[in-house]
Amino acid sequence: MEIKVMHQVMEWNEDVSDAVKAELASHNVCLINVLGSPGAGKTSTIISLIDRLRDKYRIGVIEGDIAGQIDADTIHALGIPVVQLDTDGACHIEAMSIQLLLKEFDLANLDVIFVENIGNLVCPAEFNIGESFRLALLSIPEGDDKVEKYPLMFATSHALAMNKYDLKEYFGFDDERVERSARGINPEIQIFRVSSRDGLGLDELTGWISRRIDDTIAKS
Ligand SMILES: Nc1nc2c(ncn2[C@@H]2O[C@H](COP(=O)(O)OP(=O)(O)OP(=O)(O)O)[C@@H](O)[C@H]2O)c(=O)[nH]1
Numbered sequence: 001m002e003i004k005v006m007h008q009v010m011e012w013n014e015d016v017s018d019a020v021k022a023e024l025a026s027h028n029v030c031l032i033n034v035l036g037s038p039g040a041g042k043t044s045t046i047i048s049l050i051d052r053l054r055d056k057y058r059i060g061v062i063e064g065d066i067a068g069q070i071d072a073d074t075i076h077a078l079g080i081p082v083v084q085l086d087t088d089g090a091c092h093i094e095a096m097s098i099q100l101l102l103k104e105f106d107l108a109n110l111d112v113i114f115v116e117n118i119g120n121l122v123c124p125a126e127f128n129i130g131e132s133f134r135l136a137l138l139s140i141p142e143g144d145d146k147v148e149k150y151p152l153m154f155a156t157s158h159a160l161a162m163n164k165y166d167l168k169e170y171f172g173f174d175d176e177r178v179e180r181s182a183r184g185i186n187p188e189i190q191i192f193r194v195s196s197r198d199g200l201g202l203d204e205l206t207g208w209i210s211r212r213i214d215d216t217i218a219k220s
């Protein structure tokens with residue numbers, strides 16, 4: 001019985017995800033689902049990307065957290081429209097929440113919405129939220145075995161950014177292992193080595209994201 005209920009929730013989420021996609025397409029808005037562990041650098045990376053993309057695109061942010069609004073306050077201080085989604089302890093965001101939150105934005109005056117998903121390598125990967133594409137972050141201190149141990153997130157993401165690359169030497173992190181295991185389960189995945197702290201690799205990541213945004217907007 002429990003499995004059947006879960007199955008229905010998943011199917012329902014897929015329907016709502018499709019509806020979110022259609023609504024975003026009707027307004028020419030690209031939604032980017034940013035995933036990764038707590039502390040992987042999701043907020044830091046979103047801020048770095050906003051900095052590099054805001055002259056070209058009108059950007060909004062949805063901040064998912066299980067409590068508080070620390071990240072939303074940080075984004076708000078940049079003068080970017082932001083909505084905090086408090087999941088009340090739930091470990092992921094569902095499409096229905098995005099559908100409701102879209103009403104808080106002036107979609108006619110936006111090109112891009114970043115969604116910072118809940119810090120978690122497991123649950124968020126299971127739920128489509130109407131995103132145009134997924135960006136997964138894996139930070140160096142988490143270890144180079146994480147793609148093998150938590151494959152779904154990396155199998156379903158369009159890009160993987162190894163963040164905190166400035167710390168690589170301290171952690172003996174084998175980035176080739178990560179690249180091999182990610183390509184093994186997802187041959188198309190784009191892989192970037194970045195540091196949101198010192199800017200390494202962010203121009204490449206920004207260039208790829210910008211092309212994906214342009215493709216999405218052109219298709220809608
Ligand atoms: N050395 C280094 N530190 C970083 C880098 N990116 C982020 N940090 C630091 O890592 C910590 C966590 O970064 P956040 O951006 O808050 O991470 P997050 O994934 O948004 O965290 P949650 O929202 O709590 O899940 C902060 O102290 C950042 O300053 C990086 O590239 N290098």
Ligand SMILES: [Mg+2]
Nearest residue numbers: 042043071116
């Ligand atoms: Mg954050």
